Amino acid sequence: MNYNFSDRISGVPRSFIREILKVAADPSFISFAGGLPNKDFFPLKEIEEAAAKVLKNDGKTALQYSITEGYLPLRKYIANRYKIKKGISVSPEHILITSGSQQGLDLMGKIFINEGDNVLLEEPGYLGAIQAFSIFKAKFIAVPLVEEGMDIELMRNALLKARFKLFYAVPNFQNPSGISYSEENRHEVARLISNAGTVMIEDDPYGELRFLGTEKTSFKKMLPNQVIMLGTFSKIVAPAFRIGWIVAPDEVFEKLVIAKQAADLHTNYIGQRIIYQYLIDNDIDAHISKITEAYGKQRETMVKAIGTYFPDDINITLPEGGMFLWMTLPQGVSSITLFNKCIEKKVAFVPGSPFYTNKGDVNTLRLNFSCSDEKTIEEGIKRIAEALKSK
Amino acid sequence: MNYNFSDRISGVPRSFIREILKVAADPSFISFAGGLPNKDFFPLKEIEEAAAKVLKNDGKTALQYSITEGYLPLRKYIANRYKIKKGISVSPEHILITSGSQQGLDLMGKIFINEGDNVLLEEPGYLGAIQAFSIFKAKFIAVPLVEEGMDIELMRNALLKARFKLFYAVPNFQNPSGISYSEENRHEVARLISNAGTVMIEDDPYGELRFLGTEKTSFKKMLPNQVIMLGTFSKIVAPAFRIGWIVAPDEVFEKLVIAKQAADLHTNYIGQRIIYQYLIDNDIDAHISKITEAYGKQRETMVKAIGTYFPDDINITLPEGGMFLWMTLPQGVSSITLFNKCIEKKVAFVPGSPFYTNKGDVNTLRLNFSCSDEKTIEEGIKRIAEALKSK
Numbered sequence: 001m002n003y004n005f006s007d008r009i010s011g012v013p014r015s016f017i018r019e020i021l022k023v024a025a026d027p028s029f030i031s032f033a034g035g036l037p038n039k040d041f042f043p044l045k046e047i048e049e050a051a052a053k054v055l056k057n058d059g060k061t062a063l064q065y066s067i068t069e070g071y072l073p074l075r076k077y078i079a080n081r082y083k084i085k086k087g088i089s090v091s092p093e094h095i096l097i098t099s100g101s102q103q104g105l106d107l108m109g110k111i112f113i114n115e116g117d118n119v120l121l122e123e124p125g126y127l128g129a130i131q132a133f134s135i136f137k138a139k140f141i142a143v144p145l146v147e148e149g150m151d152i153e154l155m156r157n158a159l160l161k162a163r164f165k166l167f168y169a170v171p172n173f174q175n176p177s178g179i180s181y182s183e184e185n186r187h188e189v190a191r192l193i194s195n196a197g198t199v200m201i202e203d204d205p206y207g208e209l210r211f212l213g214t215e216k217t218s219f220k221k222m223l224p225n226q227v228i229m230l231g232t233f234s235k236i237v238a239p240a241f242r243i244g245w246i247v248a249p250d251e252v253f254e255k256l257v258i259a260k261q262a263a264d265l266h267t268n269y270i271g272q273r274i275i276y277q278y279l280i281d282n283d284i285d286a287h288i289s290k291i292t293e294a295y296g297k298q299r300e301t302m303v304k305a306i307g308t309y310f311p312d313d314i315n316i317t318l319p320e321g322g323m324f325l326w327m328t329l330p331q332g333v334s335s336i337t338l339f340n341k342c343i344e345k346k347v348a349f350v351p352g353s354p355f356y357t358n359k360g361d362v363n364t365l366r367l368n369f370s371c372s373d374e375k376t377i378e379e380g381i382k383r384i385a386e387a388l389k390s391k
Numbered sequence: 392m393n394y395n396f397s398d399r400i401s402g403v404p405r406s407f408i409r410e411i412l413k414v415a416a417d418p419s420f421i422s423f424a425g426g427l428p429n430k431d432f433f434p435l436k437e438i439e440e441a442a443a444k445v446l447k448n449d450g451k452t453a454l455q456y457s458i459t460e461g462y463l464p465l466r467k468y469i470a471n472r473y474k475i476k477k478g479i480s481v482s483p484e485h486i487l488i489t490s491g492s493q494q495g496l497d498l499m500g501k502i503f504i505n506e507g508d509n510v511l512l513e514e515p516g517y518l519g520a521i522q523a524f525s526i527f528k529a530k531f532i533a534v535p536l537v538e539e540g541m542d543i544e545l546m547r548n549a550l551l552k553a554r555f556k557l558f559y560a561v562p563n564f565q566n567p568s569g570i571s572y573s574e575e576n577r578h579e580v581a582r583l584i585s586n587a588g589t590v591m592i593e594d595d596p597y598g599e600l601r602f603l604g605t606e607k608t609s610f611k612k613m614l615p616n617q618v619i620m621l622g623t624f625s626k627i628v629a630p631a632f633r634i635g636w637i638v639a640p641d642e643v644f645e646k647l648v649i650a651k652q653a654a655d656l657h658t659n660y661i662g663q664r665i666i667y668q669y670l671i672d673n674d675i676d677a678h679i680s681k682i683t684e685a686y687g688k689q690r691e692t693m694v695k696a697i698g699t700y701f702p703d704d705i706n707i708t709l710p711e712g713g714m715f716l717w718m719t720l721p722q723g724v725s726s727i728t729l730f731n732k733c734i735e736k737k738v739a740f741v742p743g744s745p746f747y748t749n750k751g752d753v754n755t756l757r758l759n760f761s762c763s764d765e766k767t768i769e770e771g772i773k774r775i776a777e778a779l780k781s782k
Contacts (some may be wrong), residue, residue: 063629140707238454240660
């Protein structure tokens with residue numbers, strides 16, 4: 001049988017990270033490659049109680065088909081939390097529950113991107129967004145991140161040279177770099193995209209995982225009609241439910257609902273019900289504090305271990321939250337070569353190249369600190385440093 | 392803010408059925424409009440036990456991210472069931488767990504359809520497929536269903552006149568018509584698409600819900616490399632999990648995995664684990680027998696009531712399984728006009744027009760018999776017959 005596939009699928013590469021995760025499945029491996037939350041913090045008992053309660057009290061409804069938009073009390077909860085935590089006023093009617101926030105990217109690609117449309121990305125950028133928009137044959141232009149956020153000069157130039165359908169950004173504890181936009185940077189970026197009339201996707205999976213510094217202003221607050229915001233319970237409750245959301249103004253929301261219905265009718269409803277029950281029966285802020293305290297210590301240990309074992313000519317970001325930091329090796333040192341040496345030493349990370357849209361071998365890499373305890377972090381960093389020395 | 396949406400989303404209509412379901416939410420309404428399984432048969436207690444067991448025994452893993460392909464033991468279970476129940480030999484490596492079988496349609500559209508590609512449909516056809524493929528700007532050609540399946544002459548002509556990327560069909564207890572393809576019709580259809588080299592999507596959500604007649608040969612068995620099969624647990628366990636699957640040969644499977652990863656990373660994993668636990672701890676065949684026995688009685692009641700209350704010049708299908716039957720009113724009688732009269736009488740169905748790709752007002756309609764008890768069915772049919780008489 002000779003399959004005649006669509007043009008759009010031929011351009012999407014298989015994820016390099018997927019392949020790495022397979023290698024790193026060996027339990028004797030130390031892996032800083034994953035992007036997983038730490039499973040030791042999953043509220044097992046509380047979720048078991050929430051599930052039993054939902055099934056006992058309203059099981060027949062909770063197991064039936066439901067509406068595309070999502071469970072209204074959950075959408076109200078999210079709206080209320082935005083108000084309390086970030087001072088953002090959004091209506092529950094503008095919150096669509098999605099099958100993970102990854103689906104938000106697929107839906108946004110579907111309703112906005114025609115073949116060849118320009119999409120502005122951060123460089124390095126989130127791989128899942130690159131994949132999702134590749135399916136719709138977007139043309140990517142990436143603007144480098146600097147310590148305080150987007151490189152404003154380069155972003156201004158990019159916006160002058162072309163029209164962009166979308167600007168995709170992760171302003172808090174970005175994946176892969178760990179960088180957060182400063183308050184000033186946010187205002188400058190907002191001014192640029194406001195002038196350009198470009199729709200911005202503000203993806204905020206890690207925003208609640210802050211262990212240092214202070215909360216910054218959300219783009220959604222600055223440009224409510226121009227910014228589409230993505231959120232998820234994967235990092236603060238558990239990823240296996242695949243429950244995220246997308247916040248969009250009326251006109252966009254309506255298109256998203258049509259696309260969502262064609263994509264999977266609605267997000268798994270029993271999961272929405274269990275998560276909601278968990279949220280109202282427990283102190284989620286206390287739970288998040290436990291997670292961020294641990295991640296903060298693990299990040300501290302990683303930074304210290306890098307200081308101890310690595311030579312001075314490498315550079316790292318110093319994230320104030322989230323799950324990742326970003327290392328830049330000396331000019332000309334290949335992170336893929338280092339990766340291959342590290343596999344022999346049974347330690348893994350993600351080499352930088354998949355996070356760029358047009359670069360092959362680079363001298364950067366991503367390190368995850370959320371999934372390993374402090375002792376393992378120290379040992380893993382030591383192994384990478386040894387691999388780097390063994391030329 | 393002036394949003395510049397993609398071309399693809401502008402052509403997809405909001406679902407008429409969604410709108411009907413809103414009307415029919417009033418509890419004094421009798422609704423034959425939905426496509427829901429009967430919630431009285433959801434195995435509440437068993438699912439509660441399965442959930443508790445999974446969370447107790449392997450909770451940390453069950454709440455974590457997982458692989459795109461789906462939970463391997465569940466894929467093995469499905470493969471084994473195909474072997475036992477239908478004599479179809481498929482490898483678990485060719486089964487991808489999807490977010491409901493609706494997602495299978497989205498993924499197939501993504502990897503196969505370029506703008507303007509021809510897709511062959513049944514007429515009337517499943518609305519969810521029309522929506523999913525509309526997103527990718529397919530061109531639809533629909534071939535009428537007759538009592539024994541596809542109209543072979545018209546299908547042959549259609550295949551002679553154009554090349555088709557896909558042929559989408561629901562050969563068992565079709566939605567909306569309730570028609571099942573006869574054994575002979577299947578062989579003729581298989582010969583036609585084999586000669587044409589068209590990839591067929593065999594969607595089988597209702598196949599296990601047979602209350603009359605005998606199991607027919609699956610297209611997957613006849614043309615294993617050419618047929619992509621969709622399945623779901625929505626109708627035999629519960630829809631709220633949104634757990635379906637797609638069976639595809641190697642080359643197609645690999646593309647589907649890439650598209651799935653970009654769409655939502657993976658199907659909700661906790662749901663996969665709970666469904667699997669439920670399946671291995673319970674007698675699913677006994678459970679399915681309970682459902683089909685009830686649906687069979689309800690279908691019987693509906694057919695009898697139609698015989699009692701309706702005039703002789705209407706026509707209905709006599710489904711051997713599934714959840715729907717299809718009524719053809721006398722020539723020139725509008726099912727939308729009838730629908731509007733029925734709303735006044737507090738009874739609902741779905742007028743035929745959304746199930747056609749190019750017809751406005753028609754004289755056909757869909758009746759669901761899975762969700763109402765026998766008394767309600769008799770009363771509802773009586774009301775529709777009265778509305779029909781009240782010219």
